[in-house]
Amino acid sequence: MTQPDLPDYAIIAEGLEKTYAGSKKREPKQALKGIDLKVRRGSIFGLLGPNGAGKSTFINILAGLTNKTGGSASIWGHDIATASRQARASIGVVPQEINMDVFFTPFETLELMAGFYGVPKGERRSDELLEVMGLADKRNAYVRQLSGGMKRRLLIAKALVHNPPVLVLDEPTAGVDIELRRQLWEYVVKLNGLGVTIVLTTHYLEEAQELCDDIAIIDQGRVVASEPKHSLLRRLDRKTLIIEAETELSAVPSGFEELDAQLRDGALTITYRAGQTSVGDLIARFNESGQRIRDLRTEEPDLEDVFLALTYNSGQAATQEAKAAR
Numbered sequence: 001m002t003q004p005d006l007p008d009y010a011i012i013a014e015g016l017e018k019t020y021a022g023s024k025k026r027e028p029k030q031a032l033k034g035i036d037l038k039v040r041r042g043s044i045f046g047l048l049g050p051n052g053a054g055k056s057t058f059i060n061i062l063a064g065l066t067n068k069t070g071g072s073a074s075i076w077g078h079d080i081a082t083a084s085r086q087a088r089a090s091i092g093v094v095p096q097e098i099n100m101d102v103f104f105t106p107f108e109t110l111e112l113m114a115g116f117y118g119v120p121k122g123e124r125r126s127d128e129l130l131e132v133m134g135l136a137d138k139r140n141a142y143v144r145q146l147s148g149g150m151k152r153r154l155l156i157a158k159a160l161v162h163n164p165p166v167l168v169l170d171e172p173t174a175g176v177d178i179e180l181r182r183q184l185w186e187y188v189v190k191l192n193g194l195g196v197t198i199v200l201t202t203h204y205l206e207e208a209q210e211l212c213d214d215i216a217i218i219d220q221g222r223v224v225a226s227e228p229k230h231s232l233l234r235r236l237d238r239k240t241l242i243i244e245a246e247t248e249l250s251a252v253p254s255g256f257e258e259l260d261a262q263l264r265d266g267a268l269t270i271t272y273r274a275g276q277t278s279v280g281d282l283i284a285r286f287n288e289s290g291q292r293i294r295d296l297r298t299e300e301p302d303l304e305d306v307f308l309a310l311t312y313n314s315g316q317a318a319t320q321e322a323k324a325a326r
């Protein structure tokens, strides 16, 4: 602990395991096979993984909705098994599905939820939350009159009524158009600025790349990476150089035989390891081929490349699905 009463990590999981019991028709399923994760206090933490990787299981265990079968986890320093009440009080979970009673106003919805959590009347902050989430002018509207984006923001406000320091968002922007997605990102960043530690699962890798400080990737119940975003992106020692020639190329010039070089839209596209080959060397080879350069640019790997490299086949399927959903 660096400050009195404030933990360095909002969430710590050590060797967390979950095996769903089998039935006559179904084999037992080991969904989590020893998850070690640390979420830094104050960070925006992205939890990524292909379908069935175990993300929901992990979140449900933290939220107290599913029991772990091994290992341990704590939220804000409270062990979920031995201090479950304090642990649960420290976390708000925004579910993927919009599940709200449409007959209440946003204000009533938040008051009801606060009552459910046992927040005394004098300590409720429904109006403050409506303000933070940009819903103050909808305070007394009926929920069924709210737009999809407003409903999602109300869901976030609902998860915050008991003032938890940690907010978990499960696929906050699934099926949401790009404009609304950006708007929701702004609110997430705003909450984080107010001191809330954010954990989000997402299928949109660009969402994680844009928003998150730290990223963990889980695959088949195991953590395959967990580190600051920038170091994760640097993991792939791979870059791409794209050279356009003065006169359009009809074939890969000589000198690039042992490299990963192809023609794409008439431009020479060379993928290389930055630690082994330099741009200068590649340009020199190109000049030696007798061609002249009209334009060149480089491309760095993005999170999608890293995700695919780390999750192999299951990642590929998930990314294609996410692309199809866009």
Ligand SMILES: Nc1ncnc2c1ncn2[C@@H]1O[C@H](COP(=O)(O)OP(=O)(O)OP(=O)(O)O)[C@@H](O)[C@H]1O
Residues within 6 Å of the ligand: 020, 021, 029, 030, 031, 049, 050, 051, 052, 053, 054, 055, 056, 057, 058
């Ligand atoms: N109640 C359950 N009983 C049996 N198996 C389950 C149960 N819930 C989940 N599983 C299995 O556990 C594994 C992990 O599922 P989980 O829902 O945690 O993955 P996920 O990463 O959240 O996937 P998605 O991105 O599709 O939501 C999957 O193989 C799933 O079929």
